[in-house]
Amino acid sequence: MNCKICKTKGIKKNAIVNLPSYNLSLCKEHFIEWFERRVQNTIKDFQMFTKEDRILVAVSGGKDSLGLWFVLNKLGYNADGIHIDLGINDYSKKSREYVEEFAKKIERKLYIVDLSTEIASISILKEKIPNKPPCSICGIIKRYYMNKISKKEGYNTLATGHNLDDEISVLFGNILNWNLDYLSKQYPILKEYENIFVRKVKPYCRITEKESALYTFLMGIKYIEQECPLSTGATSLKYKKILGDIEEQFPGTKLRFFNNFLRKFYPLLANKITEENLQRCKICNEPSSLEICAVCNIKMKLAKL
């Protein structure tokens, strides 16, 4: 296969990637160009942020978050990083090393939250709170610290590397159960709310896992390839597999599913979104829907054990 863009210029050049949902084959140079334009357009289409905003990127050490951190800076945005060290044995050690090394390389500020000293590692939490799935505990804690540190350090926008495959697998699960509350929050930008929540954005929401991995690889960024060892058997991974199979049979389905959700279905939910009964946690003063927030609750549970 030849690059389609080169072909329009009368040049015959081998493509390195085929993107069936766009009916597009591209060489290295034009894939990079295409990818960066796609991220840029997503940021603009959803009015995620401008060059004046102070952005914090949630960096796990995987292909998506490191690639995102890189591309945002390359596109001229003002983006620092935050990494939550989950304390999951070797997996977390390696992840942190990749992130720290990369922060030095691109010379951007990096904030580290070490869960082992803040609360307890996810490995320990999994053991001590066996009735709650570790992915659920991990999600609660990550969201808490990312929001807290963003505010504390003066960032107004938190960017995460959720890609199209992540988004549609969650979407799919929420639709199987018609969980309208969750669906109403599944938008690529959630606006800041008073001094409580920073803005949350997902600039990779229209980038597939495969496209993201290729970009990060082509940029020569080293990242942790291993999936989190505690996520094996997670439902979202099963949904990813199912949606991947459908995409193979009907290229373009993933993107259409996501785009049409935003365009046709989301507006129906818009007037259903009720301001949550937001208050401040009595212990830590962070936002909470109950008197005591979920993280302080976990801390209290641990203390009682």
Next chain:
Amino acid sequence: MNCKICKTKGIKKNAIVNLPSYNLSLCKEHFIEWFERRVQNTIKDFQMFTKEDRILVAVSGGKDSLGLWFVLNKLGYNADGIHIDLGINDYSKKSREYVEEFAKKIERKLYIVDLSTEIASISILKEKIPNKPPCSICGIIKRYYMNKISKKEGYNTLATGHNLDDEISVLFGNILNWNLDYLSKQYPILKEYENIFVRKVKPYCRITEKESALYTFLMGIKYIEQECPLSTGATSLKYKKILGDIEEQFPGTKLRFFNNFLRKFYPLLANKITEENLQRCKICNEPSSLEICAVCNIKMKLAKL
């Protein structure tokens, strides 16, 4: 496994079926009882019809429609049958034989529409109109004649044997594309509309394919087991397979997906339903959204060939 109902009465009896989504194992007697109650409850919950209504059941000759025809009469409803002979070689011949034999057995009136004399067989239409999928042509024609004959013969309700698997595979496809127009019509009862449309109901909408097959088999009803030879490769069959795989991993998903669609999502669509720009076809006087209805259009196309 023992029957759970027998067990409550202190009797140990082998179950013939396991229904994981209900966490229920049942013997023959209690399965039949459960099945008939489930159909009865569906009819009541959606206020589909009463014993005063004149019902016409669309009977293809398969397990669902023959079983439905049988159970409606067994439950005391006033239900005759209509069969569309599609003219698909041996498949249609056999289907018609099963239906005619069954009508005699239960001593109910049966209307036959023979497409070969009315328009042309689906096999011929498939050949002559190759740019339209045969399932789509077949659907248009069946809906047309069923509605027309129902009105002509004085029936106010048309019942079809669509089961839960049918419903959710269509639902799934419409959601992947967020086809709100189609979704807004996917309800187990569509009310009659003036003298244009008869009421349409799906009393099997909460019955799985497996449950339906078992009931028809246990009632000793002979039915055509072969799938329509023109439906191979149909997208809806692929979606059925996908949803079947999910159900196996997470029993109860199918039913939850369907019930919650009706309960949570459908109401959001309700105010989006616009009265279609309904008029009468200039040629046949049947309802149509255009000057000439889809069936007369097909007839005209054929005449020109």
